[in-house]
Amino acid sequence: MIAFDFAQLRLIGLQQAIAGAATQLDISSPAAQLLRVSAVHRDSILVHDGTQEHPAQVLPRLLYALLAQDTIVTVGDWVVAEHDGHDTLWITAHLSPVTQISRRGNDGRRQVLASNVDTALLVMGLDGDFNPRRLERYLAIVLAAQVSPVVVLSKADVADDVPGKLAQLKQRLPPHVPLLAIDTRHAYDVAILEPWLGTGQTLVLLGSSGAGKSSLTNTLSATQQATNGVRHGDGRGRHTTTARSLHLCASGACIIDTPGLRSWQADADAQTLAATFNDIAALASTCQFRDCQHASEPGCQVRGAVDADRLRNYHKLLRDARRGEETPLERIAARAKWKTILKAGQERSRQKRQE
Structure with a gap:
């Protein structure tokens, strides 16, 4: 068993579930400490003891064991x-x-972003960063x-048609998801986040570059993260x-x-992702056909009731998830199938031109 000060570690997010798991560890060394990973850089790791940070290294045998489980030590982990x-x-x-x-890269590899998180603040600017499709992917x-x-909308002071954008999001997003428009630079605005900032809670900021994540971090904490503006040409943020x-x-x-993250590939199966679009799932249960794809089938209750762009985004997420579930052999077979279909189409076109 490992001894630790719960009150001290509570300040860096220790909760009963992790504390209970820690007490079950078979560790006899009196020098062992329960710590939280606070930063991971390319060649170094920082851990926090509730009072200060310390540099640390991962024992090679533990590193190999984690890699075999398709994971690594990441920010928010308890070690x-x-x-x-x-x-x-x-x-x-x-x-x-x-x-x-976590997310999947273009090569299919899993990238863990944060662990032991209670609340995700999805930060999106109401300026050129505004993108409901991307926000829906983050949300899913x-x-x-x-x-x-919790959706945090920033830069309302410099954006155009703020009421119209808010109305668009309220129409597309599930009603149970909080939607807050704030100035991330000012404490009196950020105070609206107080219900999610209780002792022991862990939040993660997710959004694209330039959305205001570092400004929000500076306002909420004593840390002074560097901040940067957006590009004048397209309004996109600089890393x-x-x-x-x-x-x-x-x-x-x-x-x-x-x-900043602009594109995510879901690290979840199609069934799990479909459940996050609960409005579509509820309507789909009343469709005429059980396997309705909500495309052109008769008796579909989803088309027309759900925003068309939201429905396209839903189908894209499912396609990404299904591709991620395919084995290498299945991917090879799928490519071969489409090559055959493409060649057949080209041959029909050639024959028509010759007629």
């Missing part, structure tokens, strides 16, 4: 570490996360990870945050800032 005779702090054990937000992935979402990092808030919560 056990101890010093060796040369004063190097080694991470020797990793506690399975309660929640974990967060819900699939069983993390509570300011280059690594995920955990910061303490005065309220007792902690917040994980992340680099």
Whole structure:
């Protein structure tokens, strides 16, 4: 069993589920410490003991074991570490996360973004960053990870047609998802987030570059992250945050800032993602055909009742998820099938031209 100060670690997000798991670890060393990963850089890791940060390294055998499970040590993880005779702090054990937000890269590999998160603040600017389709994808992935979402809309002071954009989002997003328009630079505006900032709570900021994530981190915590403007040509943000990092808030919560993300591929199966579009799922249950694809089938109750662009986004997410579930052999077979179909179409076109 490992001994730890719950009250001290509560300040960096320790909750009963993790504390209970820690007490079950078979660890006899009196020097072992329960710590939280606060930053992961390319060649270094920082861990937090509730008072200050310390540099640490992952024990090679633990690193190999995590890689075999298709995961790595990431920000928000709880770990056990101890010093060796040369004063190097080694991470020797990793506690399975309660929640974990991740995505799939274009090569299919899994990228973990944050662990043990209670609330995801989905930050989107009301200026050139405004993109309901991208926000829906963020929302679906967060819900699939069983993390509570809160949509934070920034830059209302410089955006055009703010009421129209708010109305558009209210029409498209599920009614249970909070939708807040704030100035991320001012504490009196950010105070509206207080219900999600209780002691022991962990939040993660997700959004594209330039959306205002680092400004929000600065307002909520004592940390002063660098901030940057958007490009004048297209309104897109410049990358300011280059690594995920955990910061303490005065309220007792902690917040994980992340680099900007524009495109995500879901790290969830099609069934899980479909469940996050609960309005479509509810209507689909009343369609005439059980396997209705909501395209051109008669008796479809979804078409016309759901925003057409939202429905297209829903189908795209499902296609991405199904592709991610395919084995290499299935992908090869699918490519061969479409090559055959393409060649047949080309041959028919050639024959028609010759007639």
